[in-house]
Amino acid sequence: MFGPRVGIYTSNHATYAKERVAGGCYAKTVNIGSNVWIGAGVNINQGVTIGDNTIIGSGSVVTKSIPANVIAAGVPCKVIREITEEDKTGFEI
DSSP: OBOTTOEEOOEEEOSSHHHHHTTOEEEOOOEEOTTOEEOTTOEEOTTOEEOTTOEEOTTOEEOSOBOSSEEEETTTTEEEEEOOGGGOOOOOO
């Protein structure tokens, strides 16, 4: 699930100034697992993987890969904690 205003950015400009001025750009993939919930206003940078079942909190900037089954948030986005059985709300499946 994606909240509003989620940005996924796979390209970047070259770091070396002369290459950048010459228009140098490159791209890296972004991989998003199954059952991921990405909150509103999240920016996901190139080259990261977000693991299955993970939740990314609103407004986060994902600059590095995030493992499966965790809640992560912040700028830069970091793991806050694992998702456990204690997170069940009793919603009937």
